[in-house]
Amino acid sequence: MDVFDKLKILTDAAKYDVACTSSGVNKKAAAGGIGNAAACGICHSFSADGRCISLLKVLMTNICAYDCKYCVNRHSNDTARAAFTPRELADLTINFYRRNYIEGLFLSSGVLKNPDYTCEQMIETLRILREEYRFSGYIHAKAIPGADHALITRLGMLADRMSVNIEMPSQSSLQLLAPDKSKQAIFKPMAYIQSRIQENSHDIVQYRHAPKFVPAGQSTQMIIGATPDTDFQILNLTESLYKKYKLKRVFFSAYTPVAENHLLPALDTTPPLWREHRLYQADWLLRFYGFTAGELLDGEHQSFNPYLDPKCHWALNHPDFFPVDVNRASFHSLLRVPGIGVTSAKRIVSARRTTSLSFDGLKKLGVVLKRAQYFITCNGKTADGIKTASTWMLRTLLSEKTLKLYQFNVQSEQLSLFEHLPALPSGQEDLLACLTSPI
């Protein structure tokens, strides 16, 4: 089998992993070496599904001893199998990197023979890159659950970021669909990596040149829509992962059916992209906007509103918080206004130092008023001709496409969006134009 065949099989097997970011660390090439990294991350291309391509995302091998039911690489699946040798993969990475196709490597793997053996193969690949090529570019390595701690440590010394995939948002789902993995097997390496990161940052304070252990931190991913877990459960889990394990990112992956199994959604189910999109929006609100999971959803409301993004939804439910005055409100209050993002809020705070802002001034700053105008005042004044009747507000808060869909479904403009939501008809989920982008 030549490298072309291997690359095709092992890319195809890796493509469902969503994380492709190269962010979190700044580096220059080492003397006599090659490669740097930018903390903001760099996208080198965008694939036909609109996702950023930053890293060469492949599996070491798709041969797997396990049989996770939601996975294309499961043991019982009849599919073409291949394995890179460490040298083949290192050479391919360097050749792509020299041509500036990629920022680095994202290496994951099926479990070949046993977790330790698989981990050793990955370590050897990274060793060739780091030691022989003196490669300082970005490497994201997947920790193989069940591998020896010493091996995970070695992998972590070579990688910039590590991740352990949670796979399923609850233990019951995990038991059902991934019989070879336990909650234990996932959280143990995650906790271990977290403790190593902490120890290491301590070492670095003491000895400036102590080698770095996963300097870009760790992340995880879970599959959405393969199991009955609710948005509320998922968001709570996400929040506690950030708190407890200090994860840098939690990724969500809308389940694309890959197997006929009575435990899983039927093969003709479309991936629940709108749910994934809402989760990313909410995740963004947790990380950058000072929201908590409990503010966005609760035991009574366990699902996101398909028609409104979580921030708009929160705003409409908290009329007492508004209006917010742009000339006086704190940065954090500004961030709660629908339509005002981090960039706009920063601009407002900096511009109001020299002038008093009017609605015209806001427009000049590039603040999009379409949504924001309902929630703000400029020196106590509301925007001209604003109607705050809820049906009017709804009309403008919903995108045109969503509005049509909504009216089509409920046949009436009077229905409140917060009572009984009609389910989003399947197949229309593509209305969410850009799934990877923030709000």
Place this chain on the structure above:
Amino acid sequence: MPNQSDLIYRYDGSFDGLLCCVFESYQTKAIPIDILPSGATAPLLFAVKEVGTDPEKAKRVLDSIPEKLGRPALEFIRQAFLTCLPQKELHILLFLRLGYRYGPAVMNMLTDKVVNTLFKAVNHLTRESHLFKGFVRFSIFNNVLVAQIEPQNYVLPLLAQHFCERYPEERFLIHDKTHGMGLVYQPYQSTVIPIEELELPEADTDELAFRSLWQLFYDTIAIRERYNPACRMSHMPKRYWNNLTEFSQISYQPGQTKPIAMINRLTSQEMPPTGTNEIYKGGPA
């Protein structure tokens, strides 16, 4: 108050030259209707004043900027000078005039038309230069890395540091076809020189193999069930596709070797050590 004159200033296209236009404007207490680089044709109706580049005057203006407006403002106009904003020179002059009046606060006057226009232009520049950190595609000819780009803004000076830190041991050339300039690097020095035309040599078998491997990866990594060309287009507009390997036709024809000689020559000449300020100075032709 300075007068609005009906003069057009013409300068040599360099940053120093523009600073001399600023000097001229203050000395004559007049604001020109436009400032044009030497190659551009001036409208018939207006008189043209040639403003020579005098390093002495340029330095006086340059030194006054951090003093009166602060360091960030100087960095800001250096960047503004690289943008593709129409009448960027006149905007820079008007910005500086505001700055001499209001001091460092000028950087916060985002609702002012001049300041706002310049900020938008600089944002466009920094966004585009960030994109090109990813969108540059090298081909390897005879162990030299060569790329061609067609940016709207003059991004090469902003890309220099990134690529020099990325490939310290390589020899490389990034040719900006829009502005007719090239960033040339060999260990451990870099420079930006005018390059009008650049004929690329034929790719060898290795190069062709890696191009097709990349295309294979690009096509395979997309998930069919999530196909979303509109989203791809918004992140990576079509005008960038011309120079991206993933969209190029790959065909091999045995070819001549002449262009290789030219690239070898370009990347092995004497050059000054890298210094960002040096690079900033030479404006695009």
